[in-house]
Amino acid sequence: MKKEVLSRFLNGTASQDEKNLVLSWLEQENAREIFDRHLKEIWKDSSPSDADRTDYESLLQRIHKKVQPGSGRGKVKPMISLTTFFRIAASLILVVGSAYFLKQGLEHQHPVPVVNEKTITKVTQEGEKLTLDLPDGTQITLNANSSLSFSSHFGQEERVVHLSGEAFFIIAKDSLRPFQVITNEMVTTALGTEFNAYARSDQYTLALTEGRVAIDAASQSVELTSGQMATVDARLHPNDLKVNPFDFDRIVGWKEGQLVVDRKPLRVLLEDLRSWYGVEMKIDPQLNLNRRVIGTFRNKNLSDVLTGLGFSMGFDFEINGKVVFIKKESL
Known part of the structure; x- marks a missing residue:
């Protein structure tokens, strides 16, 4: 690893590519030893030279006088040698600075690009069926002449889809993020189940084939168990939510x-x-x-x-x- 790259990494002037290069190199065998040796060399380079004619004795006395008023009646004797004092100060600055930049480098993450949320819509034409696999593992079979829409951020915080037409859902289990199917007149909430949802011509049904779901429709809330179907006729009985058994082949046969x-x-x-x-x-x-x-x-x-x-x-x-x-x- 080139010393100039390590120096830029420590003083915070390295490019992002150079930071990544150093971090990768530090994971290699013997890299830390070389890194420590380079720190020592920087420390030596930063020490006062013999040619430095600064009157450190007078400077230190003035510092003492500022810190301890009234102590100026006489010469203040330094507790440690001046050379040692400034070497310690320089090394502390170097160590603190190195630790800071190393921490910054280790904690650095590539900025996550901000992706604007958009709506994704899948549509089937008449005579067509479509099977979808969502990012969470849920599988949906969309019947003919149907549409399903969901956010491009689906699964990051919530799992919500909007349905028009008919579809069969095999919901992936996730107790922390309930799955919701929304139609004009019915909202179905599930954690991990299988069901058939229908939303056409003011007719809305949810036929549960496995597990449990919660239904909100017609100003009511009910919970279905396997083998039950919730039905709302929005045209004839908009405030009536019916729950009845159903025949699997009659309701879900279209899928096969x-x-x-x-x-x-x-x-x-x-x-x-x-x-x-x-x-x-x-x-x-x-x-x-x-x-x-x-x-x-x-x-x-x-x-x-x-x-x-x-x-x-x-x-x-x-x-x-x-x-x-x-x-x-x-x-």
Whole structure:
């Protein structure tokens, strides 16, 4: 290590690269011994020379007189030799200064760049699903036609996401930072659980598949346990929060490509299919869309699903690219 670099490190004039270089070097074997030897050389260089003609005797007496008024009637005898006195003073200054700059160097940290907070938004289109892995280890599967937004500082102090649409959450455990899912009408707080959240067309549900969560909705607060689902219909019953059991396959089946329909109106089911498969629906106004559907479709393409539905609901269909024409079955 060059002496001039060590000297700049000790007197505080070293660049940041030189400070880092010295700190790294000090960790090497025998580096401290060389460092100490260099300190001694600096000490020697800073000692008064023989050519120094300063009257240290008179100077010291004047100092004593200032410190001890009335003691000036006679010569004040120094308690230690003058040369030793100034050597000690010089060495103390050197040691204190070296300790200070060494401490500054050891405690120095690279300045953390300030990153402005921004909102990150993930969006799925119709017919698309997306799996996200958040920095805290949480995994989220976003259903079609949905959006999820969160801060670029997510996980540093809090874990909060905003959902529109539908998503399945596997929350990483963290007892110090609760995880919150916020929709227009419902706030879900969890520490480490799994659940399905739904927020579409004024319908808000939270179906808990594992663990426990706290729900705040419709001016109420409830705690769910595994197998329970909280529901709010913001259009028909905005102040009513219902908690009921749920069927896993019917609520979460979408995640595995499974569509379970339990007495769902045909109108709603066709809307789901439009979103799932990313198509446009042209529906015959004469078709009774209020009829309810019961059935299960596992990993079926759109044509197979519509074939089964058309047989039971009495309609024909035609798929032309991304447009589906549905018309009442002719007699």
